[in-house]
Amino acid sequence: MADSVTSDDQKFCLKEVLATFRLCLSENKEVYLEHYVAGWRELVKFLNTLGSVFGFISKDAVSKVQILVNLLKSENASQYKTIQSMVKYELDNQLVDLNKAGSHPTSGCRTLLRLHRALKWLELFLDSLRTSTEDSKTSVLCADAYNASLAKFHPWVVRKAAGMAFILLPGRQAFFEIMNVGTPEQVVAMLGEAIPLINEVYQITEALYAQHNILDLP
Ligand SMILES: CCCCCCCC/C=C\CCCCCCCC(=O)N[C@@H](COP(=O)(O)O)[C@H](O)/C=C/CCCCCCCCCCCCC
Numbered sequence: 001m002a003d004s005v006t007s008d009d010q011k012f013c014l015k016e017v018l019a020t021f022r023l024c025l026s027e028n029k030e031v032y033l034e035h036y037v038a039g040w041r042e043l044v045k046f047l048n049t050l051g052s053v054f055g056f057i058s059k060d061a062v063s064k065v066q067i068l069v070n071l072l073k074s075e076n077a078s079q080y081k082t083i084q085s086m087v088k089y090e091l092d093n094q095l096v097d098l099n100k101a102g103s104h105p106t107s108g109c110r111t112l113l114r115l116h117r118a119l120k121w122l123e124l125f126l127d128s129l130r131t132s133t134e135d136s137k138t139s140v141l142c143a144d145a146y147n148a149s150l151a152k153f154h155p156w157v158v159r160k161a162a163g164m165a166f167i168l169l170p171g172r173q174a175f176f177e178i179m180n181v182g183t184p185e186q187v188v189a190m191l192g193e194a195i196p197l198i199n200e201v202y203q204i205t206e207a208l209y210a211q212h213n214i215l216d217l218p
Contacts, residue, residue: 012045014179014190021197030082031201033108037068040115043122049178053168056161061118067111080108083205087212101218109209110217116205120149123198129175130191138169 020039024031040061047058071080079089086108090096096107104110124145132141143166151159170178176187209215 011180012042012049012178014181014187014194016042018190018194018197021194021201024197024201025204026082029204030084031204032082033068033080033086033112034072036083036112036115036201037065037072040065046178050169053165057165061115064111064114067106068108068115071108083112084208086112087208087214091212091214096214097218098214099218107217109214112205113209113214113217114153116202116209117150117153119198119202119205121145123195123202124149126191126198127195129172130188130195132172134172136172138172138175139166142166142169 017039020035020042023035024039026032044058044061044065047054047061068080071077071086074080076089080086090107090109095104096109097104122145125142128136128141128145129138143163146162146166151162154162169175173184176184179187179190181187181190206215
């Protein structure tokens with residue numbers, strides 16, 4: 001794994017996203033943090049192709065990914081092998097602010113929760129792209145997915161800024177080209193493979209956080 005989130009500048013490829021989410025799940029359905037983070041690093045590459053209007057989103061995603069990368073490289077790295085081991089380790093050792101922001105603003109649990117919420121947006125957005133038609137507007141698909149997921153966790157000012165950025169998204173055809181997979185049919189087929197994997201990772205994480213009552217970490 002590269003040291004910095006922004007250090008590798010290869011072209012985005014949807015196939016890589018598929019590969020990383022495929023690697024995320026262990027045989028007993030634990031989620032490997034290293035591959036989860038790798039999936040987000042790949043997605044950030046896509047975001048970075050969209051220009052400076054999306055810079056505030058990319059910056060936030062990069063900083064959260066970097067927090068997790070640092071934990072994966074820390075002296076306690078072995079505790080961060082899976083999301084399950086991370087949750088157990090941080091909760092057992094009181095390393096998470098549970099009710100109000102305090103001395104652990106960069107805990108793995110809190111940081112991953114923000115990306116986890118964004119993963120639902122991604123799943124909804126990719127699914128709407130998969131079933132979209134040539135005249136579908138990516139800005140509308142993206143806004144609908146955002147409003148049905150992440151928006152409820154964001155204050156008005158963030159929702160407003162996100163809504164304005166969505167208007168500047170490239171069209172569907174440009175989107176499919178950036179995915180770097182091939183024909184639209186091939187993109188749709190690959191999305192059809194990626195979405196169930198993303199959904200499975202999301203559901204496992206959601207159930208884990210619900211079980212520990214940490215779905216609302218400040
Ligand atoms: C397969 C190719 C097609 C899709 C590729 C999409 C690539 C997207 C890559 C990254 C998505 C952005 C992830 C954003 C994480 C946001 C986490 C978050 O909710 N952070 C907020 C709360 O954090 P704390 O303050 O509690 O630490 C933070 O306030 C947010 C700030 C930035 C605004 C986030 C807006 C998110 C909009 C959804 C993503 C839109 C991307 C559009 C590109 C297609």
